[in-house]
Amino acid sequence: MPYPAKQLWHLLIAVGMLGLFVIMIFCFTLGPANITFGETLVLLLAKIPFLGQLFDLSRYPETHQVILYQVRLPRVILAALVGAALAAVGTTFQGIFRNPMADPYIIGVSSGAALGAAIAIVTGLSVMLGMWALPLAAFLGAVLSTWLVYNLARVGGRVPVYTLLLAGVALSAFMSALMSFVMIVNASELQQIIFWMLGSFSGRDWSHVLVAAPVIILGIISLWVFSRDLNAMLFGEETAQHLGIETEKLKKILLVLSAITVAAAVSVSGTIGFVGLIIPHMVRLFTGPDHRILLPVAALTGASFMVITDTFARVALAPTEIPVGIITAFFGGPFFIYLLKRKKSNLF
Numbered sequence: 001m002p003y004p005a006k007q008l009w010h011l012l013i014a015v016g017m018l019g020l021f022v023i024m025i026f027c028f029t030l031g032p033a034n035i036t037f038g039e040t041l042v043l044l045l046a047k048i049p050f051l052g053q054l055f056d057l058s059r060y061p062e063t064h065q066v067i068l069y070q071v072r073l074p075r076v077i078l079a080a081l082v083g084a085a086l087a088a089v090g091t092t093f094q095g096i097f098r099n100p101m102a103d104p105y106i107i108g109v110s111s112g113a114a115l116g117a118a119i120a121i122v123t124g125l126s127v128m129l130g131m132w133a134l135p136l137a138a139f140l141g142a143v144l145s146t147w148l149v150y151n152l153a154r155v156g157g158r159v160p161v162y163t164l165l166l167a168g169v170a171l172s173a174f175m176s177a178l179m180s181f182v183m184i185v186n187a188s189e190l191q192q193i194i195f196w197m198l199g200s201f202s203g204r205d206w207s208h209v210l211v212a213a214p215v216i217i218l219g220i221i222s223l224w225v226f227s228r229d230l231n232a233m234l235f236g237e238e239t240a241q242h243l244g245i246e247t248e249k250l251k252k253i254l255l256v257l258s259a260i261t262v263a264a265a266v267s268v269s270g271t272i273g274f275v276g277l278i279i280p281h282m283v284r285l286f287t288g289p290d291h292r293i294l295l296p297v298a299a300l301t302g303a304s305f306m307v308i309t310d311t312f313a314r315v316a317l318a319p320t321e322i323p324v325g326i327i328t329a330f331f332g333g334p335f336f337i338y339l340l341k342r343k344k345s346n347l348f
Helices: 006-028 038-043 062-097 107-121 130-153 161-185 189-200 208-224 227-233 237-242 247-269 277-289 289-316 324-345
Strands: none
Touching: 006 062, 006 277, 006 289, 038 062, 062 161, 062 227, 062 247, 062 289, 107 130, 107 161, 107 189, 107 237, 107 247, 130 161, 130 208, 130 247, 161 189, 161 237, 161 289, 189 237, 208 227, 208 237, 208 247, 208 289, 227 237, 227 247, 227 289, 277 289, 277 324, 289 324
16 A cells, blocks of 8 residues: 555544544543533533633533533543554554564563553552552563563663563563462452453543653654654564664664553553554554554554453443453454454565
């Protein structure tokens, strides 16, 4: 598929942003409280500086305002951020490794985060440190696992891609075994650990958004800055070096940026699979392989996908909430099989 013209790039990004905005507004309206689309739009516009005085909020129930501003709004925004982070990093890893099966967790980030969260739960840190114990432990576990994988894979001053993949798989298996052991000897906390591992945005508030948003947004922008270099990496490391790119330095920078971005996302949501795997493939069908447009559109699409799946998880069996990781796997698995059958070897 030829690279789209820049005018088409702008159109794709505009459509992605508009689609995300409409989806978020619609998802704000879903739930036990009957908040209409028009009411939601007015309540949101009223929070924009200089526009608030144009609306009379006294016409709307105070309970609806509390539900929208304090419950649904931060949750939907956080879901969008996490979806964007997973899709952007998945796109980056598929470019670095030149592997269509690469996802944000391929270097052990999810296993490290899950082990960190499990340790925080069973040791009582979540009780002593409050709501920040799990995110902090998960973030540290994710970053530590990435550091271990990098050092295990390093051969002299180089980090071969295949060695990095093997180290990631090996360390993930080892950490999963450790976590299974922790779960067995602490059966009383088993349900809490499993629920975190399946991923959820339940109970998240503005404090989680304020902590995760700067890291995720800066991480995605930083990855996009290296989109031209990622394009060169698609042709192989030797070709990229001939084009003047320091491939080892590039891999190191992208691994660090990706690890921090995913760690920030996982720390507030738990491990949510398939988003970083299927979204890049789906978007690549429309944009082509150029990361200058692929990465931002994938981030916007991942954000929309996560908002939709989280809303479905929230309302499908209300008042019971389904972990969103189950929903993403339920939709993502069959869709990815469909992509494989349709594209086969032409995924790139």
